[in-house]
Amino acid sequence: MNFLNDKILINQIDNVAISGLTTQLISFCVNDIYKRNNKNILIVTNSLYEANIYYSSISKLNNNVYLFPMDDFLTSESLAISPELKSIRVNTLNELSENDHNIVITNLMGFLRYLPSKKLWMDSKIILKKDTEVNKDELFRKLLSIGYVSDTIVNKTGEVSNRGYILDVFSSNNDNPIRIEFWGDTIDSIRYFDVESQRSLEEINECEIRPYSEFINEKMIEDIADYQKYLPYVVNEVSSLLSYVDDPLMIYKDYNQIKKSYKRLREEIFEYSSSKEEEYKTEYMHDFSSLEQNNNNIYLMTIDNVTDIKSINKTYNYSSRLPEKFESNFKYLNEYLEKQLYSNKIVVIALSDESKLKNIEKYLTVSTILTNENDLSKGKVNIINSNLDEGFEFDNYVVLTENELFKNRDKKTNYKNKFKYGSKIKDIDNLKVGDYVVHLNHGIGMYTGIKTLTKNGNKKDYIEVSYKDNDKLYIPVEKIDLITKYSSNEGVVPRLNKLGGSEWQKTKLRVKNKVKDIADKLIKISAERKLQKGFAFKKDDELSKEFDSEFKYEPTVDQYIAIERIKSAMEKEYPMDMLLCGDVGYGKTEVAFRAMFKAVNSGKQVAYLCPTTILSSQQYKSALERFGNYGINIALLNRFTSVKEANEIKDKLVNGKIDIIFGTHKLLNNSIKYKDLGLLVIDEEQRFGVTHKEKIKEKKSSIDVLTLSATPIPRTLQMSLVGIRDLSLIETPPVNRYPVQTYVTEENPSIIREAIYKEMSRNGQIFILYNSVEHIDEKLSELKRLIPEADIRIAHGQMNKGQIEDTMISFTNNEFDILLCTTIIETGIDIPNVNTLIIYNADRFGLSQLYQIRGRVGRSNKIAYAYLLYTPNKTLSDNAVKRLNAIKEFTELGSGFQIAMRDLSIRGAGDILGTEQAGFIDSVGYELYVKILNDEVDRLKGIKTKEEIKEEEKPLIEVENHIKDEYTSDESLKIELHKKINEIDSYEKLDEVRREIEDRFGKIDSENILITEKPSVAMEFAKVLNINTVNQTNLYVELVLENELINKIPVDKLFMEANDISTRFKFEYKNDRLYIKLMTNGLDKHFVYYLTELLSKIKDMIV
Secondary structure (H helix, E strand, C coil): CHHHCCCCCCCCCCCEEEECCCHHHHHHHHHHHHHHCCCCEEEEECCHHHHHHHHHHHCCCCCCEEEECCCCCCHHHCCEECCHHHHHHHHHHHHHHHCCCCEEEEEHHHHHCCEECHHHHHHCCEEEECCCECCHHHHHHHHHHCCCEECCCCCECCEEEEECCEEEECCCCCCCCEEEEEECCEEEEEEEECCCCCCEEEEECEEEECCCCCCCCCCCCCCCCCCHHHHHHHCCCEECHHHHCCCCEEEEECHHHHHHHHHHHHHHHHHHHHCCCCCCCCCCCCCHHHHCCCCCEEEEECCCCCCCCCCCCEEEECCEECCCCCCCCHHHHHHHHHHHHHCCCEEEEEECCHHHHHHHHHHCCCCEEECCCCCCCCCCEEEEECCCCCCEEECCEEEEEHHHHCCCCCCCCCCCCCCCECCCCCCCCCCCCCCEEEECCCEEEEEEEEEEEEECCEEEEEEEEECHHHCEEEEEHHHHHHEEECCCCCCCCCCCCCCCCCHHHHHHHHHHHHHHHHHHHHHHHHHHHHHCCCCCCCCCCHHHHHHHHCCCCCCCHHHHHHHHHHHHHHCCCCCCEEEEEECCCCCHHHHHHHHHHHHHHCCCEEEEECCCHHHHHHHHHHHHHHCHHHCCCEEEECCCCCHHHHHHHHHHHHCCCCCEEEECHHHHCCCCCCCCEEEEEEECHHHCCHHHHHHHHHHHCCCEEEEEECCCCCHHHHHHCCCCCEEEEECCCCCCCCCCEEEEEECCHHHHHHHHHHHHHCCCEEEEECCCCCCHHHHHHHHHHHCCCCCEEEECCCCCHHHHHHHHHHHHCCCCCEEEECCCCCCCCCCCCEEEEEECCHHHCCHHHHHHHHCCCCCCCCCCEEEEEECCCCCCCHHHHHHHHHHHHHHCCCHHHHHHHHHHHHHHHHHHHCHHHHHHHHHHCHHHHHHHHHHHHHHHHCCCCCCCCCCCCCCCCCCCECCCCCCCCCHHHHHHHHHHHHCCCCHHHHHHHHHHHHHHHCCCCCCCCCCCCCCHHHHHHHHHCCCCEEEECCCEEEEEECHHHHCCCCHHHHHHHHHHHCCCEEEEEECCEEEEEEECCCCCCCHHHHHHHHHHHHHHHCC
16 A cells, blocks of 8 residues: 555565564565565465465465465375365466566475476476477376376366377366377377367467476386475475575564474474385475575564564564454444544545445445545545455554455455366266166166177177176177166165066066156146246346345356346246255355345245254344345244244234244244245255145245255256256356365374364364264363363264254354364354364265265365375275275365265255155166156156167177277277267268267277267168168178169169269169178278168169
8 A cells, every 4th residue: 555655664675574563564565575676575474374364465466476385294195185285386386487576475384395496397398389290108208297197088187188199188377178189290280178078179289288296207207106205306406495486585474483383393294204114215395494595584573573583684663453343333333433533543444346335335424535545534534445355553544444344254365276177077977897887678787897799700899787696798889878877875785686587677667656656746736836826026126136236246157047047936926936956155045135135125024944043043144234234124033032032023023024034943833924925935945854844835835935955956857857846056166265175194193183273273163073972072082182272062963952053053153162073063054264174084974975064164265174084004995995085086176076966966856856765766776767757757748758779679780899999998988989979870960979089089090980880870771761681791781672662763773873882782683672782892991881872872762
């Protein structure tokens, strides 16, 4: 801020100390030093939390600010670490290697980190140009050495895929991945492609690929883990962050604290390394003293203002403090402002956007002026547009920001992180050996791989499925549609069916009968609702638009769509019954609030029903803030409401003096009467008991109902319910939410202690999940010994509901530090101050459970941490190892993340269709269950359904359909290719599939891949022409035309046309049939091409 320039002036920068400034003032000071000195600045903080605070504050003042964040020592040794911090570090190194004059902020661990030299980093960049010679396999190895990870399909930053004639790579400096196509050792083309569809977007002439890891394996040493501690073994020169910021001005934030932490860190390393047998001896990181420089040091002192540093030339002492927090208490704010103006202070209110600038004046009773920082007045409150993290009182100035004025103000920090991943992640339906599959006609078996068998001299790919008693079924790849991957409720292991037995047909019939009942019921309910007369709410007016515009975040696209759908349904004459699904924290509440405002604005009352007391209290508080400017009367009715208050609320509801009522099942009590109820909002309906659900059903018949669910609903099910139940989905996460840093690591008291202390040092709270009621008291004693300063309480399922709620309310009110609990803690609650989650025995949880549990942290602007612990030296079961690997993938936003989402979806299906359906879903697998449901709903709607495919149908033409390993050796990709080719049923589709396959895998050798895979077009033509007999040997293929067809075509003309196509066609007429034989040896192209062309001519000739 310019008005502070002469107030905080640091003229000398060589070994000086600064004390007495708040974080925001330090940020102004650092930015001023940067502008007045042509030097890089490197700021070192004690913790990652502090580094983030300074990054957030300084980056709002200057664009050349970079964060280099590093995990704690013990967590950096984890089995798996989520990728966000690494991605930010890599991005910072890339920027620093190209641009000079920067401010870099790091924590102690980042400062000490081993790094490759700046020269090696720059030399490791790869520039590729079209039409140049590059060995594809050498390029692939080089990419692996600079941190890229090999995968089947490239889906997120840092992945590379080597297949066919194609090399795909997702570099950190690009928004889209790059596809490089080779012709021999020449780069034939370079193009961007779309992560979701995997199809090319645009062609480019050259590309740059930057390193994606600080672990650059310069010496190409194989079989060495890419832990940074081993870097000295793989590079010729080990460096540090200092070499990327030439001759920097060093700023230490609380140097004494940093030195204390370094001493603790060395003890930690010694203790850890003593317990480990390392293959490579290592110092783990740089020694702190080796990185210190004699000159150009600034020591910021905020915790203690005494230091034992001998070389300090000058100390700048200031006096400043943080202002009070008003949290939307405008009466108190006005009194404070009057007092400051009376004291002749210059008072400034700095707000980040235009709408807030206009609105704030409504709440102030003192004299105000809308101005800018260069034109400030005394005697009035100066309102300016400026984005600051916090206010301050300094010299003659008082500056207030949103942080002090309002409740729940989330700071938005735009991290320079280019990490991207596709929402599809991987095709989770890809089959892996050992997966359960469902065959439409034979039931549940186990997929055991692709087998190549030779039939009539043709190599053909078959899918091998193993059944009960080790019976094997070989399914030709062209019949792949007959099987789907088995998925069901998490943890369900299906029984294998017997080949040829009747059990499977009985199971299918049982499910079909059950589904018929459900579909009947769904359609009946839908029809009845549309006959009911409801209330058509009025269209949005200016007041509604103003309410919508006051939302402090930009709604996501999905939120906009949901809002439009719900408002449109409310404007119809029959009652709305809308289900809104969205993940925890994805913004369902705001959508509901807009619907509620619409109802109140149309003169109706709203009831908001919650399954628990705590959720009702939270939503009530949120509503008071959100609806605060509109004079809407809001009340709360739950078990904490006194009898007297409850009676008053009942009277006011009947008389229409309450517009919105929040509450638990008490709202369903018969004594609750409304003057004119128009909208019922139900949060997590599936969590109410049967009797409460019946009461809800009674209310649903005549009023609009909006049900909210945090469990996602599968798209397939959404389609089957179109026109039966109104559904809206919010699938997009909020913009700029910082992801949860997730670690999978061995249980270790030091990690747990450090994690807890780290959270407590920033005044945060911690969830510890320990899923054993029997031993939870022992765990409590153990934790109290480990962290004696912490206030720890427990919650578990054997406590009564009231006790659990009281504990949760105390926790929400920040009355204690740690909640040690079992999985009973609900997912709907929002405790923004809880940002560390520790889960014991994580290998025993399902992925979807972990996903929902993890959703409890990361709800604010702070980085949240999740530690998934497994017992050290424990021999894990095969399933647990699989689960840990999946958790690892899930941590790294891989396919495990999608599996968690799918498992949740299946649970969501149970919630919509009724929990009794779970057994039926498990018996045939989710995909087949939904297919049966869709078919039944279509039948009831009068839509014709597809007949079941009969696998016994023999193909008319036998061809080789084997995909060679040179094209792709990955079985899941082979299956995907076969599926694509199976879709061919016309020339147009043939072209489309050819283009997609050539785009994704490279040029097709037509003799061994595409048309030979499945002669679909020829068979389609033959079917249309009613040609049912084709004779085939190693020497020829022969079409047999019946008399009915012969009479419709000019045979002499056909003979001439056939001769033009190939002279190897032979015609013979006998027994009222025309035999057209094609000799197949010595043809230029595959025989299918010639047959297809001939059949096309016959089709055109029919009279």
